[in-house]
Amino acid sequence: xxxxxxxxxxxxxxxxxxxxxxxxxxxxxxxxxxxxxxxxxxxxxxxxxxxxxxxxxxxxxxxxxxxxxxxxxxxxxxxxxxxxxxxxxxxxxxxxxxxxxxxxxxxxxxxxxxxxxxxxxxxxxxxxxxxxxxxxxxxxxxxxxxxxxxxxxxxxxxxxxxxxxxxxxxxxxxxxxxxxxxxxxxxxxxxxxxxxxxxxxxxxxxxxxxxxxxxxxxxxxxxxxxxxxxxxxxxxxxxxxxxxxxxxxxxxxxxxxxxxxxxxxxxxxxxxxxxxxxxxxxxxxxxxxxx
Amino acid sequence: xxxxxxxxxxxxxxxxxxxxxxxxxxxxxxxxxxxxxxxxxxxxxxxxxxxxxxxxxxxxxxxxxxxxxxxxxxxxxxxxxxxxxxxxxxxxxxxxxxxxxxxxxxxxxxxxxxxxxxxxxxxxxxxxxxxxxxxxxxxxxxxxxxxxxxxxxxxxxxxxxxxxxxxxxxxxxxxxxxxxxxxxxxxxxxxxxxxxxxxxxxxxxxxxxxxxxxxxxxxxxxxxxxxxxxxxxxxxxxx
Ligand SMILES: Nc1ncnc2c1ncn2[C@@H]1O[C@H](COP(=O)(O)OP(=O)(O)OP(=O)(O)O)[C@@H](O)[C@H]1O
Ligand SMILES: [Mg+2]
Numbered sequence: 230x231x232x233x234x235x236x237x238x239x240x241x242x243x244x245x246x247x248x249x250x251x252x253x254x255x256x257x258x259x260x261x262x263x264x265x266x267x268x269x270x271x272x273x274x275x276x277x278x279x280x281x282x283x284x285x286x287x288x289x290x291x292x293x294x295x296x297x298x299x300x301x302x303x304x305x306x307x308x309x310x311x312x313x314x315x316x317x318x319x320x321x322x323x324x325x326x327x328x329x330x331x332x333x334x335x336x337x338x339x340x341x342x343x344x345x346x347x348x349x350x351x352x353x354x355x356x357x358x359x360x361x362x363x364x365x366x367x368x369x370x371x372x373x374x375x376x377x378x379x380x381x382x383x384x385x386x387x388x389x390x391x392x393x394x395x396x397x398x399x400x401x402x403x404x405x406x407x408x409x410x411x412x413x414x415x416x417x418x419x420x421x422x423x424x425x426x427x428x429x430x431x432x433x434x435x436x437x438x439x440x441x442x443x444x445x446x447x448x449x450x451x452x453x454x455x456x457x458x459x460x461x462x463x464x465x466x467x468x469x470x471x472x473x474x475x476x477x478x479x480x481x482x483x484x485x486x487x488x489x490x491x492x493x494x495x496x497x498x499x500x501x502x503x504x505x506x507x508x509x510x511x512x513x514x515x516x517x518x519x520x
Numbered sequence: 521x522x523x524x525x526x527x528x529x530x531x532x533x534x535x536x537x538x539x540x541x542x543x544x545x546x547x548x549x550x551x552x553x554x555x556x557x558x559x560x561x562x563x564x565x566x567x568x569x570x571x572x573x574x575x576x577x578x579x580x581x582x583x584x585x586x587x588x589x590x591x592x593x594x595x596x597x598x599x600x601x602x603x604x605x606x607x608x609x610x611x612x613x614x615x616x617x618x619x620x621x622x623x624x625x626x627x628x629x630x631x632x633x634x635x636x637x638x639x640x641x642x643x644x645x646x647x648x649x650x651x652x653x654x655x656x657x658x659x660x661x662x663x664x665x666x667x668x669x670x671x672x673x674x675x676x677x678x679x680x681x682x683x684x685x686x687x688x689x690x691x692x693x694x695x696x697x698x699x700x701x702x703x704x705x706x707x708x709x710x711x712x713x714x715x716x717x718x719x720x721x722x723x724x725x726x727x728x729x730x731x732x733x734x735x736x737x738x739x740x741x742x743x744x745x746x747x748x749x750x751x752x753x754x755x756x757x758x759x
Contacts (some may be wrong), residue, residue: 359640392627399613399624406611408575411599411628 232363237485239361243370243439245477246377250432251454252461252469253384256426260401260464261414261421263339264324268308268332269429270451271339273344275301276430277442278339281348290353304335305426309419314322317415332447339444350437373435380431380472388466401464453496460500462513471511476500522562524587526551526710527603527679533580534564534571541567543734544581548681549712554705555743558718558723564712564734566608569681572712573605574598585679600628602678603631606685608714610668614657618648621667622657625674634674641670644700662693669700673709682713684721698724722746 251269267275279289279300283293312327319327353372358365381478388394400407400417407414432450433442457476476496483495503511525548532545541564549555559565570576572583574595582591585601593601613621622641626634642649645666651659656667665685672680682701686694693718702724705711715721722728725742738745 392623392631395616395620395624396627398616402613402615403611405575406607406613407624408595408612409573409599409605409607410624410671411596412624413594413596 230394231496233485234482235362236364237481239364239366239370240485241478241481242474243373243436243477244480245474246374246434247436247450248453248457248476249470249473250380250428250435251450252457252473253287253381253466254428255454255458256464256466256469257366257397257421257425258418258429259458261397261418262313262324263321264313264328265453265455266422267328267455268447269425269454270447270449271332271335272301272426272429272447273433273436273450273454274307274339274442274444274447275335275426276433277446278343278348278433278444279430280434281350281437281442282343284350290351294434297434298427301426301433302423303429305422305429306419308426309422313418313422314415320369329386332451335445343444345444347441347443348437349441350434352438356438361455367439369435369438370471373439376431376435380428384466393420449493456500458486458510460503460510462510465510465512468510468512475511486494523550524584525549527585527712528584528587529572529693530582530584531581532568532571532578532583534567534576535579536567540579541734542571545731545734545736547729547736549710549738551678551710552705553726554701554711554713554724555670556718556721556728557712557714557731558721558728559731559737565731566683567734569605569683569712570732572598572681573603575605596628596631599675599677602676603681604672604675604677604679605681606668606672606683608683610661610664612656612659612664612667612671614655616656617652618654618656618659618667620650621671622648622674625671628675633676637674637676641673644673644703645670662689662697664739665689665693665697666700669697673704677709679710679712682711684714684716687716690746694720718719719746 251273254269255266256271258264261474276297279297281295283296284290308331312331313324316324316327354368356366362430378414388398396412397417397420400412400414404414453476457472458469460476461472477482479499480496484492529545529547532542533540534542538658545568557565568574568594571578574593578591580676582589584590585603590598613624622638623634626637647663648666648670651663656664659667669685685697685701689697698720701713713721713725722742722745728740728742728745729736730738
């Protein structure tokens with residue numbers, strides 16, 4: 230009984246770490262621009278697919294990963310420069326629609342450059358399950374959770390301790406005042422797309438050995454990340470992490486105890502219930518825009 | 521004037537979309553001066569300051585600083601050159617600590633210099649020193665205004681643009697803030713001050729401009745405008 234619950238918890242935390250990274254990507258861009266970037270899932274796909282193909286070309290895994298993250302970051306910055314920046318004067322709704330267009334475009338491009346098949350990335354360090362408390366965990370799950378935690382700590386440090394991180398927070402809090410202290414808010418927006426894309430790509434690479442990847446995995450995982458954001462409270466980084474973890478856990482337990490056919494529905498029901506009671510999400514409102 | 525004024529504004533025009541707000545503003549501020557800008561609600565005072573700090577793009581005319589044209593420069597470049605605006609309504613970074621607000625004020629200058637200037641700002645505003653770890657949003661209105669001024673000083677401005685620094689403050693606090701403004705002028709910072717309380721502004725100003733519907737309607741020394749009957753009745757509510 231207990232071992233089963235622990236088993237579900239492990240898979241929930243693994244998924245949750247991934248959702249949290251994607252949700253943080255949404256949050257970074259939202260805080261810099263109030264735009265909800267619906268191409269966020271595509272960064273996840275680009276990270277996973279690029280790594281799969283570079284490894285297929287015979288590149289060592291660490292190099293393939295570094296290049297894939299760099300590629301996604303470049304695409305994120307290009308998205309900001311070529312699609313968002315030129316439409317800066319347009320309404321937020323227009324900008325959001327632009328990101329939806331970009332996601333369709335990137336998905337189509339991935340299908341052209343690669344293919345429509347499912348691909349597996351080899352696990353980073355083998356696939357012999359490790360036994361803990363009567364349950365087993367895949368080494369790749371430990372990678373996902375461990376790297377997820379490291380990335381979170383790195384982000385925390387960046388926002389709390391560096392002037393550039395503080396400038397991002399300041400821009401999120403008051404864009405006009407940020408300009409008045411000499412912060413180039415357009416560069417901050419570019420940086421937020423770069424960071425979001427890198428986080429998304431990292432998520433995509435970490436999860437690819439567990440759930441497989443394909444040109445269209447971004448749609449579902451992007452939606453989950455967005456749901457996590459709404460659950461945690463739009464604009465709150467802590468909320469994004471909390472929302473991601475809760476969503477992952479809810480999904481894993483729903484799939485385990487009820488039916489895996491309903492795992493997505495189960496998660497979304499929880500979100501709707503929470504939002505019914507707390508329309509601004511768990512950590513929305515007062516905690517918004519804080520890290 | 522023999523020497524070039526620090527700030528030289530000629531025929532400045534600005535608009536929000538189709539609505540023109542500034543119609544050919546001529547104004548100058550010499551180094552070391554405290555110049556006041558007064559006028560009714562909606563006259564264009566804030567818009568003028570925003571055009572000087574680069575938040576609003578001029579649609580006509582020119583702005584020169586130290587003899588160099590900066591009409592099209594970004595806000596960031598103007599801060600680097602020495603023009604800093606304290607915006608109307610304080611606009612502190614509410615979700616960030618007092619000390620971080622101040623450090624962000626020195627964003628264009630780098631960390632080491634910021635550390636030195638922090639002490640100077642805390643000296644000027646001891647109340648801020650006591651609350652350095654509080655979130656700026658938790659401060660009182662007067663403290664937020666001090667923080668907004670302190671943050672601007674962290675950029676080491678040569679020209680400080682102040683937009684209604686005493687707005688919404690208790691009279692005693694408002695007087696304190698205006699005292700600080702005088703102190704800053706005396707220590708060499710050039711100031712362009714927009715004030716709702718016209719009498720108080722004219723009293724401390726070397727010179728002043730009256731702006732009406734986006735045009736300069738009058739100018740003179742603070743004392744002369746204080747004596748002017750027209751100004752008295754229009755802006756001071758006295759007859
Ligand atoms: N962002 C904006 N968009 C459109 N119109 C604006 C905007 N800001 C100000 N205005 C208009 O421009 C005119 C000048 O406004 P401005 O804020 O410069 O006046 P002000 O002299 O600072 O007034 P106050 O004493 O109330 O602060 C007003 O008619 C105002 O309605
Ligand atoms: Mg105003």
